[in-house]
Amino acid sequence: MAMPESLYYLIQQLLNGLTVGSTYALIAIGYTMVYGIIGMINFAHGEVYMIGSYIAFIVIAALAMFGIESVPVMIVAAFAISMMVTSAYGYSIERVAYRPLRGGNRLIPLISAIGMSIFLQNLVRIAQGSRDIAMPTMISGGIDIGPQDGFHATLSYMQMIIFAVTLITMTLLTLFISRSRMGRACRACAEDLKMTNLLGINTNAVIALTFVIGAALAAVAGVLLGMYYGVINPYIGFMAGLKAFTAAVLGGIGSIPGAVLGGLLLGVTEAITAGYFSTEYKDVVAFGLLILILLFRPSGILGRPEVEKV
Amino acid sequence: MIRSNLKPAVISAVVVAILTGLLLGVRLDQQGTTLGLVGAGPDVYWKIAAAATFLFFFNLFRDQLGALWKGLPGLPKAPAKLTSLGDKPALRRLFWCFMIAAAILWPFLSNRGGTDLGTLVLIYVMLGLGLNIVVGLAGLLDLGYVGFYAVGAYGYALMAMYFDVGFWTGLIIAGCLAALFGFLLGFPVLRLRGDYLAIVTLGFGEIIRILLNNMTWLTNGPNGIGGIPKPTLFGLEFSRRASEGMQTFHEFVGISYNSEHRVIFLYLLALLLVLITLFVINRLLRMPIGRAWEALREDEIACRALGINPTAVKLGAFTIGASFAGFAGCFFAARQGFISPESFTFIESAIILAIVVLGGMGSQIGVILAAIIMTILPEMAREFDEYRMLLFGLMMVLMMIWRPQGLLPMSRPHMELRT
Numbered sequence: 001m002a003m004p005e006s007l008y009y010l011i012q013q014l015l016n017g018l019t020v021g022s023t024y025a026l027i028a029i030g031y032t033m034v035y036g037i038i039g040m041i042n043f044a045h046g047e048v049y050m051i052g053s054y055i056a057f058i059v060i061a062a063l064a065m066f067g068i069e070s071v072p073v074m075i076v077a078a079f080a081i082s083m084m085v086t087s088a089y090g091y092s093i094e095r096v097a098y099r100p101l102r103g104g105n106r107l108i109p110l111i112s113a114i115g116m117s118i119f120l121q122n123l124v125r126i127a128q129g130s131r132d133i134a135m136p137t138m139i140s141g142g143i144d145i146g147p148q149d150g151f152h153a154t155l156s157y158m159q160m161i162i163f164a165v166t167l168i169t170m171t172l173l174t175l176f177i178s179r180s181r182m183g184r185a186c187r188a189c190a191e192d193l194k195m196t197n198l199l200g201i202n203t204n205a206v207i208a209l210t211f212v213i214g215a216a217l218a219a220v221a222g223v224l225l226g227m228y229y230g231v232i233n234p235y236i237g238f239m240a241g242l243k244a245f246t247a248a249v250l251g252g253i254g255s256i257p258g259a260v261l262g263g264l265l266l267g268v269t270e271a272i273t274a275g276y277f278s279t280e281y282k283d284v285v286a287f288g289l290l291i292l293i294l295l296f297r298p299s300g301i302l303g304r305p306e307v308e309k310v
Numbered sequence: 311m312i313r314s315n316l317k318p319a320v321i322s323a324v325v326v327a328i329l330t331g332l333l334l335g336v337r338l339d340q341q342g343t344t345l346g347l348v349g350a351g352p353d354v355y356w357k358i359a360a361a362a363t364f365l366f367f368f369n370l371f372r373d374q375l376g377a378l379w380k381g382l383p384g385l386p387k388a389p390a391k392l393t394s395l396g397d398k399p400a401l402r403r404l405f406w407c408f409m410i411a412a413a414i415l416w417p418f419l420s421n422r423g424g425t426d427l428g429t430l431v432l433i434y435v436m437l438g439l440g441l442n443i444v445v446g447l448a449g450l451l452d453l454g455y456v457g458f459y460a461v462g463a464y465g466y467a468l469m470a471m472y473f474d475v476g477f478w479t480g481l482i483i484a485g486c487l488a489a490l491f492g493f494l495l496g497f498p499v500l501r502l503r504g505d506y507l508a509i510v511t512l513g514f515g516e517i518i519r520i521l522l523n524n525m526t527w528l529t530n531g532p533n534g535i536g537g538i539p540k541p542t543l544f545g546l547e548f549s550r551r552a553s554e555g556m557q558t559f560h561e562f563v564g565i566s567y568n569s570e571h572r573v574i575f576l577y578l579l580a581l582l583l584v585l586i587t588l589f590v591i592n593r594l595l596r597m598p599i600g601r602a603w604e605a606l607r608e609d610e611i612a613c614r615a616l617g618i619n620p621t622a623v624k625l626g627a628f629t630i631g632a633s634f635a636g637f638a639g640c641f642f643a644a645r646q647g648f649i650s651p652e653s654f655t656f657i658e659s660a661i662i663l664a665i666v667v668l669g670g671m672g673s674q675i676g677v678i679l680a681a682i683i684m685t686i687l688p689e690m691a692r693e694f695d696e697y698r699m700l701l702f703g704l705m706m707v708l709m710m711i712w713r714p715q716g717l718l719p720m721s722r723p724h725m726e727l728r729t
Contacts, residue, residue: 041508051333057338057345058333058338058347061338061347062336081332084328085332088325088329091325092325097707097710107449108710109710110508111663112706112707112711114660114663114706115707116703117703118699118700118702118706119704122697122699122700122703123700124333125699126696126697127333127350129338136344136345242513245509249506249509280520281520283517283520287514290510290513291499291514294506295498295499298501298506
């Protein structure tokens with residue numbers, strides 16, 4: 001029977017797509033939250049993701065050198081330290097490169113962000129070298145779906161971890177945004193920054209917080225994708241950032257559920273392209289999708305159409 | 311006063327330590343399949359400690375420093391002289407004549423390396439002027455400008471390879487091709503707000519590069535295209551021996567062959583292209599479309615109310631800007647004789663954008679100055695090669711903070727109400 005084989009192939013592609021897509025979603029949230037509040041594209045966000053990956057590799061290598069071989073300890077430590085360091089990066093980037101420029105021409109913070117992105121990329125290149133760095137697989141194996149003897153799809157344990165971590169992170173974020181006091185302040189800032197400030201909320205702190213949250217989520221994605229692919233270099237941030245931004249726009253920039261939806265959709269589209277047509281053109285398809293979405297529905301799938309005020 | 315600053319001072323020092331400690335303090339070291347760590351060496355630790363200490367004391371005494379800073383005389387106003395220059399047309403014309411004369415004489419006064427560098431500067435001037443239309447005048451942030459540059463370069467290279475097209479025909483075709491691409495891309499995306507446009511153009515630039523890399527059957531992929539014919543002067547070649555049915559320049563003029571002739575010819579050709587670009591842009595600026603570009607940048611809603619079609623005007627800027635990139639690309643391909651997708655990465659777009667921003671958006675003399683600085687500084691600072699891009703990124707950020715209007719901002723005729 002030829003039919004199930006192609007079905008399992010499709011399932012495999014969907015699983016791969018959802019895995020990568022959920023990490024895109026994690027990065028995209030950083031773009032979408034910042035955009036929702038101060039209306040700028042944090043171009044350096046992709047580099048924060050890359051730094052997250054590097055810190056995870058460094059932590060894991062350090063633990064291995066000290067003789068700690070327990071995989072759960074390594075992963076938890078990698079998450080914790082990587083999130084802490086990237087949070088500091090998110091905060092500092094906002095403080096140094098964006099805060100002095102707030103309230104002016106829209107292009108000026110964007111150009112500053114591009115400068116920041118180039119700076120961070122080259123900082124890591126100088127400090128860590130530009131070669132690919134590979135990590136031995138820490139988590140192998142998985143669950144087979146379909147017949148054991150024939151062609152079947154595999155859901156690896158690493159993929160399951162990625163799904164689980166993404167789900168937990170998203171739930172925590174949603175709870176934080178919808179229930180906590182600071183989360184309410186975030187939503188108020190997204191609604192009207194000036195008014196919120198007038199009502200006595202420290203908007204500078206809220207903006208700094210969104211950068212920190214975005215950076216921490218990028219670190220989660222960095223750790224997960226770093227372990228999933230097993231290879232990093234200083235240039236991975238550029239493409240990942242671009243993809244995540246595409247995901248954010250796809251779902252409707254400013255909307256957190258939109259970012260998740262966009263990320264998953266983009267991941268699946270890419271996996272299908274790679275699986276059925278060619279791996280080389282998956283990036284072309286991703287950007288083509290971005291252009292098409294902007295052409296037919298500029299506000300994205302879940303976004304609200306933006307009204308320009310005089 | 312110092313006590314109230316103690317907390318931010320300590321925090322900033324700690325943040326510096328967190329930022330740099332792991333990322334710069336240790337280095338991942340790959341030995342076969344095992345991943346190890348090596349320390350980065352004492353000089354790096356000293357630098358980190360110095361940075362943390364500096365920030366600590368800076369934040370501790372920031373109020374006193376702020377008072378000191380205010381006491382210092384302000385920066386000299388660079389544009390003041392040039393503004394008055396712009397007021398007097400005669401002086402201004404004289405200034406431009408002097409500039410052009412100096413540019414023409416340059417290859418005869420300098421050596422071969424200097425002329426080559428001059429040609430490179432002129433290519434960047436042309437790209438900067440083209441992007442200046444889009445970013446500086448029309449206020450559209452285009453991060454994929456290098457895509458049009460690539461279209462121009464590959465357009466000529468492929469035409470020459472498959473159809474035996476000469477440089478001058480190729481120049482026109484490359485310009486038109488790049489303009490067509492600009493039109494096709496601009497058509498859907500120019501209805502969008504500024505920052506969306508930035509990302510879409512960035513994606514476009516990447517798509518072009520990926521396509522050039524992967525369409526091996528057409529473009530030879532990452533290996534690039536070589537043997538692109540050099541420009542000719544009214545059918546005269548600049549080589550030692552003429553190819554079939556052609557004549558060389560040195561035979562025609564009756565002097566002995568010298569390889570420097572070609573370098574000088576390329577330089578003068580680039581200069582000619584730059585002058586044409588400058589002329590065309592200056593004419594355009596005085597036409598209704600040029601006025602509409604600037605008006606649109608300042609206030610889109612007011613423009614709509616006055617009956618200007620924003621999409622059409624933007625599309626005009628985008629297409630014309632792209633065509634200049636196409637010309638520059640064609641010249642680049644002809645000068646190098648070899649092109650590959652490596653030459654058309656995002657960083658190239660960022661450099662061209664930095665030229666426009668550094669020069670002062672909209673200001674043509676500023677763009678020229680910035681192109682000279684951005685091309686010559688890296689050449690002079692070869693020993694800092696490793697740190698070049700790092701400093702470049704840092705400079706972009708600092709420039710936006712301290713002088714977002716650029717080195718020589720464009721001066722416009724304006725009136726102020728005095729009370």
